[in-house]
Amino acid sequence: MKMSYREALRWSIREALKNDSRVFLVGEDVGAYGGSYAVSKDFLKEFGQEKILDAPLSELGFTGIGIGAALGGLRPIIEIMTVNFSLLALDQIINSAAFLCHMSGGQFSVPVVIRMTTGGGRQLAAQHSNSWEGWLAHVPGVKILTPGTVIDAKFMLQYALEDPNPVLIFEHALLLNHVQEIDENFQGTSPFKAMVLKEGRSLTLATYGGMLPRSLEAVSILEQKGKSIELIDLRCLRPLDEESILTSVKKTHRLLIVDEGWRSGSFAAEISARVMEKIFYELDAPVQRLCRREVPIPYAAQLERAAIPQTDDIVSKIQEMLR
């Protein structure tokens, strides 16, 4: 059957609300408005105000309330409308959700799921085009999921809700209308492991989230030109499934990482460093990165396009690496 990324997210939240009385959705405009991206449209009518809680514009406050509710025995799904506003909630996410288990000597954990829309590419300019997932993956205590496929949009939430730790899900805005053919009977697979989406021999391309469809596209273009590229969907940035990356690079001996975050201090840098530390002598060429250019995202379409890795950029980078 065909399903869109938005329908998949919608399905997953609806299932969670139906199956677990402890689950509720809280966030800005999740109710009467139907969700800023229409993910929770009509949920208020179906589940009522106790389950679908429209919050005032108080990101720090309602994130803290969600954390407290989780401590009190509920399973909140906190929706932060976009990743950009998550900066207002960072204190609660990091200083409390992430650290509480450790600070309390393992007594408390915070079983919250925090969902947010991430990424650029829609001419929304600097303040609405961030990609903070790599940055948040710096922090021990949280788990970071980055669904890049419809199937992951459909099943990651369920795994996140079963996890006793705080799980942050970064849903890419450009993927919402992305439609894929999915197997109706498939029940999902643990989101904490990377997945080889395409096997290949000459180079490993590791990426996640919004960069995934364009990476896939680049790989097909190159395939038609006779190149064999292995594509890894990281899926989860923390804990990072390092083993899958190393295994692939040991086979292909070349690695390109495509990451929507800025290059300096990026998540791509982390992967590159680990590969160098662990399997330097397996490499036939230096690890390369394609990242967001070092500029706040501009409004003008051609400038924004130039700031974020595009299919063409991935194709030429790989060609350069295989030359």
Place this chain on the structure above:
Amino acid sequence: MIDEEKIFLLKNMLRVRRMEELCAELYTREKIRGFLHLYIGEEAVATGVLSLVDPVDNVMATYREHAHALLKGISAKSIMAEMFGRVDGCSGGRGGSMHLYSREKRFFGGNAIVASGIPQAVGLALAAQRLRESRKTICFFGEGAIAEGVFYESLNMASLWKIPLLFCCENNLYAMGTGLVRSQAQTDLIKKATIHNISAETVNGMDVLEVVAKTKKALEYISNEKKPYFLEFKTYRFRPHSMFDPDLYREKSELEVWKKHCPIDSFSSSLLSTQIISEDSLKNLKIEIENEMQEAIVFAEKSLEESVNELERHVYLQAGI
């Protein structure tokens, strides 16, 4: 209130005072390190409020929380072991003075980011309400927290969503070294609650009986109205903000005036003069408390240091727990 209850209040204030005095001493002997914030002078507030709290109730506090932890039922032994950074500490030595926790006693910290416990307390109360649990939620914070945006966010949502909990503002007049009059344009803290349609009252936080009486009334209101309530306790800390604070921002004379209102001195004199307690019984009470605290120190000294091999434990809780 019966005499035993009054003696119980005095005893708890004395326990807190003695524990804090010993902490200060142990700090200078370098047994306790890091930040240490003492509650000396403010004992009547936690003692009075927590005398009305049951084991099933939720308590959220700040980094000045030794008293609250002790009075919520965490033993002096495990509090002291925590300050020593030992495995038998109530947070396994991972938290220290500012991060006392107990899942069993429903004591949720121990928050070292000012005001960060406030929304979490609202969430705890929301959970209790949704799960139809009959537990109260008490949230302590200092008047310094009122300058944080999340205080307003939390009070607004608690009132909007009719979440029953008690906000306890311990107004000791100084946010570290910045006096209330130098940090707030509106120093009438009651108004900070009433702008959110939350009923509020001011309490003399140096008078434990007044604390008990007004908290009791507040808890009845919360239980009947199913709404939040706000109490401002006017109090004063006799010690500096932390052990690092040179206390340059307030006049000695101001401190002396407040010391005349010491919650323990005034209450014990009153109990002695009304013969609710005798000099001998008071002396015995103090001996009993001294024993409790000295045993706690011995326990902490004997408790083991965690092996550094265990360093990365507790970052995540394993699934299925």
